[in-house]
Amino acid sequence: MNVVACVKQIPDPAAPASLDPSTRTLDRSGKLILDDSDSYGVEMALQLAGNVEGSEVTIVSMAPGGETAGLRTALAMGAARAILVSDDALAGSDALSTAKVLAAAIKRAEPDLVIAATESTDGYTGTVPVQVAELLGMPSVTFAKSVVTDGATVKVERQTEAGYDDVESPLPALVTVTAGVVEPRYPSFKGIMAAKSKPVEVLTLADLGIDPAQVGAAGARQEILDVKDAEARGSGEIVVDEGDGAQRIVAFLEQMKVI
Amino acid sequence: MDRIWVLAEAGESGPTPLTLELLTAARSLASTVEAVAWGGDTASLAAPLGEYGATKVYDVGDLGGSLPGAPVASAVAARVLGGDAPDAVLLPASYDGRDVAGRLSAKLDRPVLTNVTGLREADGALVTEHPVFGGTQIASARFTAEGPGLFVIRAKSFTAEPAGGGPAEVVSAPAGDTGATGGAVIRDRHAEAASGPKLDEAAVVVSGGRGLGGADAYALVEELASLLHGAAGASRAIVDAGWVPYSHQVGQTGKTVKPTVYVAAGISGATQHLVGMKGSKNIVAINKDQEAPIFSVADLGIVGDVHKVLPALIEALKQRG
Missing domain, CATH: 3.40.50.620 (HUPs)
Incomplete structure (x- = not known):
């Protein structure tokens, strides 16, 4: 079974984020790391591949400047190889353009199962995985909280408003997992060393046969008009608890008439 | 149009x-x-x-x-x-x-x-x-x-x-x-036993974060929410940690809530969380770190230990009956 895990390499969320003043898109020029959301997808992919004999996991990503730091993390966790699409013409791509590029790259791995996170930590549009599934002509099951597969079908517990649904789909299929579904492994020292020699195929738009005019800023069909400060909340009363914290909250709740 | x-x-x-x-x-x-x-x-x-x-x-x-x-x-x-x-x-x-x-x-x-x-x-x-x-x-x-x-x-x-x-x-x-x-077909549906109002419809939401210290302490959040006839929410950090299911998550990648009162217990107030609850009419925050960003949006901020403040608050509400 060929399992593809889609990952995004993002600016470290712990570092302050900023918008590029000329394009008003997120500044991604600094060092990138593996999106934490995706570590769950990679772990899930590795576990599922481990349960079906003859399976391996391919990591697929799109990032500027040939960035592979996050991919090496995923390879160190145990993925067999990675495909990175990197092309200057991709800067400023909207979600659909991103999905087209990822779909073309994923296709090369001839996937039986594609795993992605429900949404990225930085852009969080949350539409890319389903767009990829549609472009690949696959069924998709989003918001999975549990996934099992025998290599022919995939069974998913899918989060709903009321609880969860048992959903079943034939493969090939795409599944998005919510954070916290599995415990992502820490790469071992051995894994980190092995990752250095694992194959990372770096592709350009030309390699994928995609017209640069259709993607990136050139192909974007939406624009950000302005970014303004939101209405600030007035600062409230901040007090250090001297044993009376609970009583202060009770008084506040009374004032707000919720008790 | x-x-x-x-x-x-x-x-x-x-x-x-x-x-x-x-x-x-x-x-x-x-x-x-x-x-x-x-x-x-x-x-x-x-x-x-x-x-x-x-x-x-x-x-x-x-x-x-x-x-x-x-x-x-x-x-x-x-x-x-x-x-x-x-x-x-x-x-x-x-x-x-x-x-x-x-x-x-x-x-x-x-x-x-x-x-x-x-x-x-x-x-x-x-x-x-x-x-x-x-x-x-x-x-x-x-x-x-x-x-x-x-x-x-x-x-x-x-x-x-x-x-x-x-x-x-x-x-x-x-x-x-x-x-x-x-090809994806629903075989069975499961409704989780829901007590109290839905997270995004409740007048009071009590949410817990990593400051709770462990999954067990989330029971305090649930008990307080129940006493206030509200719903229990969570920060992404403790959902990622597997303490509570995703359905409780408030924030950018979770639910948006705008209750009359939002109580944030042990939540530092990462931007990821603030976007989901900043529209609440009133915000009460309990956190031991005075510098926590959650205090910048709080109407009432208690700089203190959630493990002391929450039980005392629960006790006080119980005594009111």
Whole structure:
């Protein structure tokens, strides 16, 4: 079974984020790391591949400047190889353009199962995985909280408003997992060393046969008009608890008439 | 704007609150509002959808257990590609709404604007508002190419108000053949025992974060929420840590809540969290770190240990009876 895990390499969320003043898109020029959301997808992919004999996991990503730091993390966790699409013409791509590029790259791995996170930590549009599934002509099951597969079908517990649904789909299929579904492994020292020699195929738009005019800023069909400060909340009363914290909250709740 | 379609989701008690919010918003932007619905009993939705302004309901019909994403997107795309295109489609930022949006975007080859919290018309185009950087800033965006524009809208962005319209006309809009894409089928449904109000509808929300120290301490959050007849929420950090299910998550990647009172216990206030609760009318924060960003949005901030303050608060509320 060929399992593809889609990952995004993002600016470290712990570092302050900023918008590029000329394009008003997120500044991604600094060092990138593996999106934490995706570590769950990679772990899930590795576990599922481990349960079906003859399976391996391919990591697929799109990032500027040939960035592979996050991919090496995923390879160190145990993925067999990675495909990175990197092309200057991709800067400023909207979600659909991103999905087209990822779909073309994923296709090369001839996937039986594609795993992605429900949404990225930085852009969080949350539409890319389903767009990829549609472009690949696959069924998709989003918001999975549990996934099992025998290599022919995939069974998913899918989060709903009321609880969860048992959903079943034939493969090939795409599944998005919510954070916290599995415990992502820490790469071992051995894994980190092995990752250095694992194959990372770096592709350009030309390699994928995609017209640069259709993607990136050139192909974007939406624009950000302005970014303004939101209405600030007035600062409230901040007090250090001297044993009376609970009583202060009770008084506040009374004032707000919720008790 | 001539015509807007609204993806209408329904539960057992009729259209979801978010659906009614979208219909209300659509009404203020377009002269004609029409809905797209599915399931075995669309006829019963004609009255409530009509009351909120829809004049027609395109009925995709019973999905035979398929997840809605593929068949509903297929039905909408068939109408649009057949020449019957609205100016815009508003979709709810829900589990199924986002699935439909992604598929529809790829089928129509149109981009989609998500996490929309505001919509207005300017120069004949819809301009959106999106909270960025934890809601400290608002970005405005619009489509620059041919429509229909696809907009995925977050809950509580608009206030639902009935228009007093009569029942909508039901028009059949079958999905057609979805091929392999429609292969995901629901085999069984499980409702988790829900006590108290829903997270995004509760007047009081009590949320816990990593400051609780461990999964066991979340029981304090649940107990306090129950005493206040509210709902229990969580920061992404403790959902990621596996302490509580995703359905409790408040924030950018979880639910948006706007209760009368929001109590944040042991939550530092990462931008990821603030965007989901900043619209609350009143915010109470308990955190031992005086510098925690949550205090910048708090109406009442208690700098203290949640393990002392929460039990004392629970005890005080119990004594009131």
